[in-house]
Amino acid sequence: MRNIRFQKTEKNGEKFWQKIKPKIQEKNTSEKHLKNEWKSEPKIRWNSRTMEWLNLPPKVQKEFKDNLIAMNLDFMQYTCYNIQDALTNLRIIVWFTWEIDNDNSNIEFNYTMNLSMTNTQTKNGHAYSIFFNSPWFASVMIASVEVYSEDKVQLLKTEGKIVFYGAYFVFQENLQEEAPEIIRFYNAIETWTILKYHNVKKDNKIIQKPLYKRTRVDIATDVWIEMSKKWLTSYIQPHKNSKHVPRPYNYDPVTEIFQSVGYIPRLKQGIWIRVYNKVLDMQSKNKKSWHPNYGTAENPIVTRLEIVYSWDFAQNKIQDLFEYTKFRLLWDEKTKLKPKIRPKSEYSPLSAYEYFKRYAKNHGKTLREVLDDVMCITITEEEGKDKFPPVEIYETWSSSFSSYK
Numbered sequence: 001m002r003n004i005r006f007q008k009t010e011k012n013g014e015k016f017w018q019k020i021k022p023k024i025q026e027k028n029t030s031e032k033h034l035k036n037e038w039k040s041e042p043k044i045r046w047n048s049r050t051m052e053w054l055n056l057p058p059k060v061q062k063e064f065k066d067n068l069i070a071m072n073l074d075f076m077q078y079t080c081y082n083i084q085d086a087l088t089n090l091r092i093i094v095w096f097t098w099e100i101d102n103d104n105s106n107i108e109f110n111y112t113m114n115l116s117m118t119n120t121q122t123k124n125g126h127a128y129s130i131f132f133n134s135p136w137f138a139s140v141m142i143a144s145v146e147v148y149s150e151d152k153v154q155l156l157k158t159e160g161k162i163v164f165y166g167a168y169f170v171f172q173e174n175l176q177e178e179a180p181e182i183i184r185f186y187n188a189i190e191t192w193t194i195l196k197y198h199n200v201k202k203d204n205k206i207i208q209k210p211l212y213k214r215t216r217v218d219i220a221t222d223v224w225i226e227m228s229k230k231w232l233t234s235y236i237q238p239h240k241n242s243k244h245v246p247r248p249y250n251y252d253p254v255t256e257i258f259q260s261v262g263y264i265p266r267l268k269q270g271i272w273i274r275v276y277n278k279v280l281d282m283q284s285k286n287k288k289s290w291h292p293n294y295g296t297a298e299n300p301i302v303t304r305l306e307i308v309y310s311w312d313f314a315q316n317k318i319q320d321l322f323e324y325t326k327f328r329l330l331w332d333e334k335t336k337l338k339p340k341i342r343p344k345s346e347y348s349p350l351s352a353y354e355y356f357k358r359y360a361k362n363h364g365k366t367l368r369e370v371l372d373d374v375m376c377i378t379i380t381e382e383e384g385k386d387k388f389p390p391v392e393i394y395e396t397w398s399s400s401f402s403s404y405k
Contacts, residue, residue, distance in 0.1 A: 051271050051328055053263070055237045061331035067224040068330065069299060071322070074306060075218035076164040077314075078189055082198055082211050083147050083160035086189070087128075090145060093185045094130070109133075111358055113179035125149040125160070132171055134178060135355035137289055142168040142175070142182065162189055162212070166220075170290050190214075193315075217314045219325045221305040222278060222294075231261045231275050238265065249276075272308040305329055 056064075080086050091098055096117050100108045106119045116131045116139070127146040133139045147160045164186055168175070175182055189212060196211035228235075236246045242265065250259035260276030279295040279302050282288055288295070294302045307325050309316075316324075323333035360370040 053236055053238050053242075053265060054273070054328060056235055056329065058331060060235070061329065063225060064221075064223050064305075065330040065332060069222040069224055069302060071219065071221045071325065073169045073218070073318070074166045074220035075216065075308075076168075076186075076214070077216035078162040078193065079158050079213045079215045080145075080160045080162055080211070081158055081209065081213075083145070085196070085211060086145055086160070086162055087147070089188060090128070090185060093188065094181050111361060113181060114358075115179050115182065122146055124152045124156075130182065132167065132175060132179065132182075134171070134174060135352075135358060137171070137174075138286075140167040140171070141165055142171065143186075161215075166218075167290075214314050215311055217309045217318070217321055219307050219309070219321060221307070221325065221329055222302050223305065224299055224301060225303050226301050227258065227261075227275065227277055227303050229258075232258075236261070236263050236273070238263070270310060271313055272310070274304075274306040274308070276304055276306075278302040278304040 090096075094115070095110060095113070096108055096115075098108070100106055100117070100119045107116060109116045114133045114135070116133055118129045118131070120127055120129065125146060125148040127144045129141050129144040131139050132142045143162070143164045145160065145162050148156060148158065153159055168182075168186070172183070193210060193212045193214050197208040198211050199206050200209050232246050232248055238245055244263065244265055246261050246263040248258040248261050259280055260274060262272070262274045264270075264272045278291070279300075281304070282291060282294060291302075293299050307329075309321055313321075327333040356370055356374075357367050360367045363370075
């Protein structure tokens with residue numbers, strides 16, 4: 001019998017080969033039966049069928065593992081079959097008044113949580129986009145809820161989509177401190193993909209379908225290794241009948257240097273990959289504060305390997321997707337990941353000014369009142385709280401005292 005897919009040199013399929021090898025020996029399995037055995041496996045499995053085009057040698061996988069910097073979620077998308085349910089829960093959890101339109105009153109601010117929301121037209125309808133406005137960083141879009149127009153609902157058979165962008169996952173710890181409600185909203189959507197259903201009539205029968213379906217998951221792996229032109233020549237090997245090929249971007253044929261490579265075997269369903277120079281990407285987009293140790297002596301070179309799971313593949317458990325990613329890139333699904341380094345902004349008096357101004361407005365005080373109170377506490381601490389008894393601090397412009405210890 002021909003070794004159609006299970007050659008031992010193809011390490012990505014070795015576990016699966018070991019599993020079905022006894023069956024083949026016992027039953028003298030035909031090639032057709034062998035394909036049926038493969039189809040009976042779960043969607044994400046330890047073989048090469050899901051990413052048969054990725055051909056990383058074991059030596060390269062070990063090099064990636066030894067030089068691993070981080071592996072994190074970078075994008076999450078949910079298809080929504082009842083968009084009003086999503087909007088209602090967003091109103092309840094995130095505390096916006098929603099008195100905005102998509103014309104001249106299309107923005108609303110929530111100063112308590114350093115969030116803002118805009119309502120803008122899209123090609124499919126209109127979208128509510130949520131921005132994180134931390135005083136220490138430039139404003140970034142972290143999530144959006146897109147509401148489809150009636151004609152798009154009829155065409156796409158869905159009512160909208162919910163997206164959490166890369167900035168949401170980069171600033172997750174900051175959001176936990178400044179805007180925990182947006183974390184609650186994300187956790188709720190992820191939970192509802194399992195718990196919430198809606199009734200659909202099909203063939204005169206009522207069947208239940210999920211209210212939300214996860215349809216895209218991006219996992220970004222950062223390694224301390226230079227980009228290699230082998231991503232174009234050997235690491236990605238499309239099927240001989242495939243119409244898609246790896247595409248380089250910003251490629252210089254003289255120096256043979258390029259900034260990124262992308263490969264999308266199928267546009268809507270399947271698994272894609274993007275490989276690019278993360279340091280150059282941060283510099284061009286002014287995102288140095290997002291990853292403060294990238295492009296420094298600690299990590300002077302960073303290559304990002306971005307795996308995109310779409311549709312059926314995206315509906316696997318997140319932990320399973322992480323393990324599969326580690327297996328395909330690092331050849332070890334049990335690799336332990338390092339703690340994520342928080343974004344860090346450079347010192348800026350203007351940022352501090354904006355922060356205190358916003359804090360004063362939220363508490364019904366002037367900026368001078370807040371700064372005077374801060375100075376009172378600072379002077380008391382500098383004089384030495386161990387040398388003196390507790391001091392009664394008078395809040396400037398107020399009729400009350402507060403005890404500072």
